[in-house]
Amino acid sequence: MDAITADDVIVGAGGAGLRAAIAVCEADPNLSIALISKVYPMRSHTVAAEGGAAAVIKENDSLENHFNDTVAGGDWLCDQDAVELFISEAPNELIRMDHWGCPWSREPSGRVAVRPFGGMKVERTWFAADKTGFHMLHTLFQTSLKYPSIKRFDEFYTTDLMIEDGRCQGVTAVEIRSGQMRPFAAKAVIIATGGAGRVFPFTTNGAVCTGDGMTLAYRAGVPLKDMEFVQYHPTGLPRTGILITEGARGEGGIIVNKDGYRYLQDYGLGPPDPWPRKMAMELGPRDRLSQAFWHEQKNGKTISTPYGDVVQLDIRHLGEKKIDERLPLVRELARSYMSIDPVFEPIPVRPVVHYFMGGIHVDIDAATPVSGLFAAGECACVSINGANRLGSNSLTELLVFGGRAGRSATKYIHSGGKDVEVSVIEKQAEDAQKRIAELFQRTDGQETVSGLRKEMNDAMEAGAGIYRTEDSLNVACEMIGMLRERYASVQLEDKSNVFNTDLIQTLELGAMLDVAHALTHSALSRRESRGAHQRLDKTERDDEKYLKHTLAYHTGRGDPRIEYLDVVITKSQPGERVYGGEQT
Amino acid sequence: MSEATVALEVLRYRPETDEKPTFQAYTVPYRDDWVVLDALNHIKDNIDRTLSYRWSCHMAVCGSCGVMINGEPKLSCHAFLRDYYPGKLRVEPLTNFPIERDLVIVMDDFMEKLDSVKPYLIAKEDRPLSAGEHLQSPAQLEAFRPYTMCINCVLCYAACPQYGLGPDFVGPAALALAHRYNLDSRDAGRDERQEVAASNEGIWECTFVGACSQVCPKSVDPAAAIQQTKIASTADWYKALLPPWGKR
Numbered sequence: 099m100d101a102i103t104a105d106d107v108i109v110g111a112g113g114a115g116l117r118a119a120i121a122v123c124e125a126d127p128n129l130s131i132a133l134i135s136k137v138y139p140m141r142s143h144t145v146a147a148e149g150g151a152a153a154v155i156k157e158n159d160s161l162e163n164h165f166n167d168t169v170a171g172g173d174w175l176c177d178q179d180a181v182e183l184f185i186s187e188a189p190n191e192l193i194r195m196d197h198w199g200c201p202w203s204r205e206p207s208g209r210v211a212v213r214p215f216g217g218m219k220v221e222r223t224w225f226a227a228d229k230t231g232f233h234m235l236h237t238l239f240q241t242s243l244k245y246p247s248i249k250r251f252d253e254f255y256t257t258d259l260m261i262e263d264g265r266c267q268g269v270t271a272v273e274i275r276s277g278q279m280r281p282f283a284a285k286a287v288i289i290a291t292g293g294a295g296r297v298f299p300f301t302t303n304g305a306v307c308t309g310d311g312m313t314l315a316y317r318a319g320v321p322l323k324d325m326e327f328v329q330y331h332p333t334g335l336p337r338t339g340i341l342i343t344e345g346a347r348g349e350g351g352i353i354v355n356k357d358g359y360r361y362l363q364d365y366g367l368g369p370p371d372p373w374p375r376k377m378a379m380e381l382g383p384r385d386r387l388s389q390a391f392w393h394e395q396k397n398g399k400t401i402s403t404p405y406g407d408v409v410q411l412d413i414r415h416l417g418e419k420k421i422d423e424r425l426p427l428v429r430e431l432a433r434s435y436m437s438i439d440p441v442f443e444p445i446p447v448r449p450v451v452h453y454f455m456g457g458i459h460v461d462i463d464a465a466t467p468v469s470g471l472f473a474a475g476e477c478a479c480v481s482i483n484g485a486n487r488l489g490s491n492s493l494t495e496l497l498v499f500g501g502r503a504g505r506s507a508t509k510y511i512h513s514g515g516k517d518v519e520v521s522v523i524e525k526q527a528e529d530a531q532k533r534i535a536e537l538f539q540r541t542d543g544q545e546t547v548s549g550l551r552k553e554m555n556d557a558m559e560a561g562a563g564i565y566r567t568e569d570s571l572n573v574a575c576e577m578i579g580m581l582r583e584r585y586a587s588v589q590l591e592d593k594s595n596v597f598n599t600d601l602i603q604t605l606e607l608g609a610m611l612d613v614a615h616a617l618t619h620s621a622l623s624r625r626e627s628r629g630a631h632q633r634l635d636k637t638e639r640d641d642e643k644y645l646k647h648t649l650a651y652h653t654g655r656g657d658p659r660i661e662y663l664d665v666v667i668t669k670s671q672p673g674e675r676v677y678g679g680e681q682t
Numbered sequence: 683m684s685e686a687t688v689a690l691e692v693l694r695y696r697p698e699t700d701e702k703p704t705f706q707a708y709t710v711p712y713r714d715d716w717v718v719l720d721a722l723n724h725i726k727d728n729i730d731r732t733l734s735y736r737w738s739c740h741m742a743v744c745g746s747c748g749v750m751i752n753g754e755p756k757l758s759c760h761a762f763l764r765d766y767y768p769g770k771l772r773v774e775p776l777t778n779f780p781i782e783r784d785l786v787i788v789m790d791d792f793m794e795k796l797d798s799v800k801p802y803l804i805a806k807e808d809r810p811l812s813a814g815e816h817l818q819s820p821a822q823l824e825a826f827r828p829y830t831m832c833i834n835c836v837l838c839y840a841a842c843p844q845y846g847l848g849p850d851f852v853g854p855a856a857l858a859l860a861h862r863y864n865l866d867s868r869d870a871g872r873d874e875r876q877e878v879a880a881s882n883e884g885i886w887e888c889t890f891v892g893a894c895s896q897v898c899p900k901s902v903d904p905a906a907a908i909q910q911t912k913i914a915s916t917a918d919w920y921k922a923l924l925p926p927w928g929k930r
Contacts, residue, residue: 137736137738138789138793138834140744140745140833141736141744141746142744143738145739145744146739146741146743155815190811193811193814194811196815196816197803197805197811197868198802198803199802199803199863199866199868199869201823201826201827201830203823204818204823205820206819207817208816208817208819208822209817229743229831232743232833233830236832240801240802240859241802241803243796243797243800243801243802244800244802252789252793275782304738304739305737305738305739305740306738338740338741340740340741341741434742434760435715437715547731548726548727548728548731590731591730591731591732592731592734594696594698594699594732594783596696596698596782596783597784598734599726599733599734599735600731600732
């Protein structure tokens with residue numbers, strides 16, 4: 099099996115992967131890059147991000163504000179050295195996006211405009227109407243076309259990392275078009291495959307968000323960090339989970355329960371007026387808003403619908419002109435998918451799984467503990483997001499850390515080291531292909547992908563949702579463990595080679611089960627409540643025991659091994675997260 | 683009472699075993715808030731795991747899921763069953779493209795064309811980061827913004843009669859994207875893009891049928907972009923013909 103060789107392999111061609119690829123080209127145009135993705139770059143889920151990207155640019159703001167908002171928003175689980183670096187590199191990354199043509203929304207003066215987001219003391223979110231992720235992704239993709247050293251492998255599904263001699267030396271991937279396994283030999287590998295929201299049944303995440311890259315690293319011995327922290331976005335459309343951006347609240351939208359009451363004032367986020375004001379009410383952090391919904395629902399104050407209970411997001415008072423100018427997608431989505439026009443009616447919304455704060459354990463240079471292996475974007479955990487990500491930090495994160503991953507990989511390649519052992523890579527690829535062939539040859543399988551996937555989704559929602567308990571997590575751990583065993587008897591119905599989505603979905607399910615396994619065990623072991631990880635049986639934050647990152651190690655068929663790592667605190671000692679009040 | 687259902691005929695083609703495409707019939711539950719993609723996913727998960735099609739975001743922004751529905755190019759995540767019910771739906775891959783498998787088309791030609799128009803900002807000079815962002819007024823943004831909305835779903839190529847006649851035509855989405863950068867106040871790359879855009883295979887092949895703009899799910903209006911490019915290119919021609927006055 100002949101290997102494709104490149105200096106640098108990048109797996110994933112969304113925002114972080116593209117930014118990493120461009121960073122490699124900028125650092126050394128002579129390095130060859132193989133950019134591998136299971137979809138065409140513009141299909142990557144960065145495309146669906148709406149509200150904006152945070153960076154300090156205005157005179158009324160400061161790096162210190164961005165630091166404090168991020169660290170408090172993350173309930174002090176962020177590594178503060180990483181946050182400092184992140185906020186200081188953020189403005190230049192967004193300015194660079196302007197230089198590459200990103201159509202940022204503007205002030206009358208011609209400067210970029212910013213809007214407030216939840217948990218922000220000062221408005222600092224750059225936006226391109228409410229399609230910011232779409233515009234950033236297309237800007238990055240189109241800019242990447244300038245660089246001849248980027249060779250794309252679109253619609254290749256990466257199955258394994260090639261680790262030999264303690265360093266990562268490439269990957270194997272299935273060319274979806276032909277069904278052929280292709281080995282890629284490389285001096286460095288960057289994983290940038292995004293999140294894993296599809297582990298849950300109700301999510302804003304597209305079909306592609308199946309945690310493939312997290313599992314690649316996890317199976318290769320890299321720990322997954324802080325996997326128990328899953329962000330519910332407070333405002334998703336029922337049934338589809340389509341995201342209604344936080345920008346809607348940033349522009350002045352309010353949330354009311356079935357009595358028309360702004361209930362967030364009862365959850366430490368009030369008083370309700372004056373409105374809008376930052377760090378209060380509907381502009382509180384996402385974890386608090388989603389948790390408040392859960393309590394309202396329990397108290398019978400939500401509205402029941404065929405697709406679950408909802409509350410109402412009301413933007414009518416903004417008026418048609420402002421809605422069309424600032425929130426055109428919100429209007430388009432509500433009209434198409436809910437048959438309501440938010441100019442005239444409130445939008446039904448409920449909390450929906452949105453973002454994984456956890457991911458592949460990396461340091462501030464985007465390096466994993468395995469030599470030659472890097473990761474960036476949602477699949478990675480630096481950690482700047484701690485226990486709860488601040489809205490609009492993730493688009494900035496994929497630029498800052500995508501760029502760093504590209505530069506780190508370049509430096510690593512330049513630092514010499516040994517040559518890639520191509521023959522070993524080819525041998526490993528044959529082994530990988532045998533495992534896939536075994537899937538095709540299996541004839542006595544009892545399980546289907548769709549059946550197992552549904553059971554996994556249900557187990558995650560029941561056991562590891564917005565609120566968790568020791569009992570619910572024990573059940574979820576057991577269920578996921580069982581499903582992992584049953585996965586060994588999945589039967590492929592489609593035995594063809596060309597564009598076999600039965601096969602790809604089967605591989606994706608395998609990845610998701612490993613992510614779910616790490617997640618449930620990490621959550622079970624963290625016996626406290628912090629940020630997005632809330633336990634009804636351990637309702638307090640416990641800094642003595644758990645001011646630590648969780649590291650989950652893959653152990654093959656057994657349960658993950660859980661270890662802990664100290665959080666890096668530089669200047670902000672853990673305190674209380676204060677929202678609401680009278681501040682302006 | 684029996685549950686309401688809807689009938690779909692879906693084009694199947696597996697190049698390893700099928701000599702030519704055939705239609706396969708499926709019956710799925712009818713829900714008035716389901717889109718065609720929901721019906722396809724129902725088939726995939728409950729009836730037939732061998733059916734292949736592309737999709738991801740389910741919110742009309744990733745551009746993966748374009749298909750022909752009763753002969754019209756549509757995003758399957760944005761076409762509601764209720765608009766066809768109780769009629770039958772015929773679902774086929776986008777026309778004017780080779781079929782890779784079932785509803786999956788071969789995208790190579792489009793990807794090459796997109797690349798060929800140099801769809802990236804070509805600045806007059808390198809602007810240092812320390813200079814900050816370009817100043818661009820809301821009016822300057824508005825001049826090109828509508829052409830930034832293309833999601834590369836290629837419905838416009840399926841609708842374009844000229845592209846149907848032969849694959850040489852650069853086509854609506856790629857030409858609209860070139861126009862987008864030409865109109866951007868930060869850009870100075872129009873001359874470089876004209877090599878492709880104003881070539882024989884570029885704007886001049888368009889016969890201004892306007893089908894591209896009608897099927898665009900994002901209201902991009904590639905037809906207008908192509909017409910505007912034609913007018914600008916004609917002005918170039920006069921300028922070139924009448925020096926030195928034309929250069930004033």
